[in-house]
Amino acid sequence: MNKNKIYYGVIIRSLFTCFLLIMAGLINAQQVVSGIHYYTGNPVEVTIDNGKIIDIKETDQPAGKDPVYISPGFFDNQVNGFAGISFAFGDSDLDSEGVEKATSELWKFGVTTYLPTLTTNSMDVLIRNFSILAKAVDNKKLLGSIPGFHLEGPYINPEDGYRGAHPKRYVKLPDWNEFMKMYEAADGKIMQVTVAPEMEGGLDFITNCSNKGIVVALGHHNAPAATVEAAISRGAKIATHLGNGAANMINRHNNPFWSQLSDDRYMISIICDSFHLLPEEIRVFYKVKGVNNTIITSDVTSYAALEPGEYKTETGETIELTKEGMLRYPAQNVLYGSASPITKGVGHVMKVTGCSLAEAVQMASTNPSKLYGLDDRGELLPGRRADLILFTLDDYKVNIKKTFVNGVLVYQAK
Numbered sequence: 001m002n003k004n005k006i007y008y009g010v011i012i013r014s015l016f017t018c019f020l021l022i023m024a025g026l027i028n029a030q031q032v033v034s035g036i037h038y039y040t041g042n043p044v045e046v047t048i049d050n051g052k053i054i055d056i057k058e059t060d061q062p063a064g065k066d067p068v069y070i071s072p073g074f075f076d077n078q079v080n081g082f083a084g085i086s087f088a089f090g091d092s093d094l095d096s097e098g099v100e101k102a103t104s105e106l107w108k109f110g111v112t113t114y115l116p117t118l119t120t121n122s123m124d125v126l127i128r129n130f131s132i133l134a135k136a137v138d139n140k141k142l143l144g145s146i147p148g149f150h151l152e153g154p155y156i157n158p159e160d161g162y163r164g165a166h167p168k169r170y171v172k173l174p175d176w177n178e179f180m181k182m183y184e185a186a187d188g189k190i191m192q193v194t195v196a197p198e199m200e201g202g203l204d205f206i207t208n209c210s211n212k213g214i215v216v217a218l219g220h221h222n223a224p225a226a227t228v229e230a231a232i233s234r235g236a237k238i239a240t241h242l243g244n245g246a247a248n249m250i251n252r253h254n255n256p257f258w259s260q261l262s263d264d265r266y267m268i269s270i271i272c273d274s275f276h277l278l279p280e281e282i283r284v285f286y287k288v289k290g291v292n293n294t295i296i297t298s299d300v301t302s303y304a305a306l307e308p309g310e311y312k313t314e315t316g317e318t319i320e321l322t323k324e325g326m327l328r329y330p331a332q333n334v335l336y337g338s339a340s341p342i343t344k345g346v347g348h349v350m351k352v353t354g355c356s357l358a359e360a361v362q363m364a365s366t367n368p369s370k371l372y373g374l375d376d377r378g379e380l381l382p383g384r385r386a387d388l389i390l391f392t393l394d395d396y397k398v399n400i401k402k403t404f405v406n407g408v409l410v411y412q413a414k
């Protein structure tokens, strides 16, 4: 009896060891992925091994009529939620599985890195959600897709229009000690904070964030030019969704746009979902800032991929998702974030500015990676993470065919 037990034990252990070795072999096996290099336009074979790109070589394979491009995956710095999962709300059942679901749904759209974004809410909800997220991102199944978080609010301008759809009762003045409670709950993973610099204490708050290496973004603000200049001198690096988070009626001279556009030290993020900005606005912003200082973002919410209709937000606001995919906040006639992932923005920016695919991918992948100091991704180069996407372009629509994250094929179109 005992002998048999030992015998079966040895067999089971041997089988398990074989299984582990096979799995390790599968994970570490070299793979070669072919496509048209998004930057050079030449056919290439990209060899990946152990989660990294190890070689890229040009081949003689003709591109064909419907070229499949290969590029680094997209990096979205403003994701409030996706496919029914909200990172920002208090009444949602945010948990590890929810983060996994949102992440794997984003992979289908070529987003291989993103910053879950928490917007203005009660301190209890913000602290709770940050601690849930901080634990959830250690999940190996996410394959390193979430390097950190973005806090947008509550330190923004409470005026109607500038505040956007952020609930007024939770908007407050910048408070470093309070922020540190959120930062600790987030396990130090808050990578970006969007603030209004003109609020009392705003400039000192910006200095404190910059000293900690947190990227400071200006947004939902109505700061005079001198304050914007001071904020940039103190380390503010980027405008959050320039052209949005502003009142419908603004002064033609004294408004927050000119100062942010005219300072060459400062980048902008823009939402290119075809609803948030007019084509001529995107063209002007792009011409002024250029490809190196522009980032495409989505501001996508949990309402993405839901049926058109009216929805009640967790803070009681009524919002409307139109059948065209526009997400509105009718009470203030402003938009309530977006329902389109960054993928749509990549095609749309090419359509309205005439920029190349290489430039669009730079704005949706390389630039954000550099902004947050993540030099392990964002470029198609040996040594980088194998976060790769294969896609076709059909009338400025990016159709994702395959997504690899850290060398693992996580999505393949049927």
Ligand SMILES: [Zn+2]
Residues within 6 Å of the ligand: 152, 164, 219, 220, 241, 245
């Ligand atoms: Zn916003």
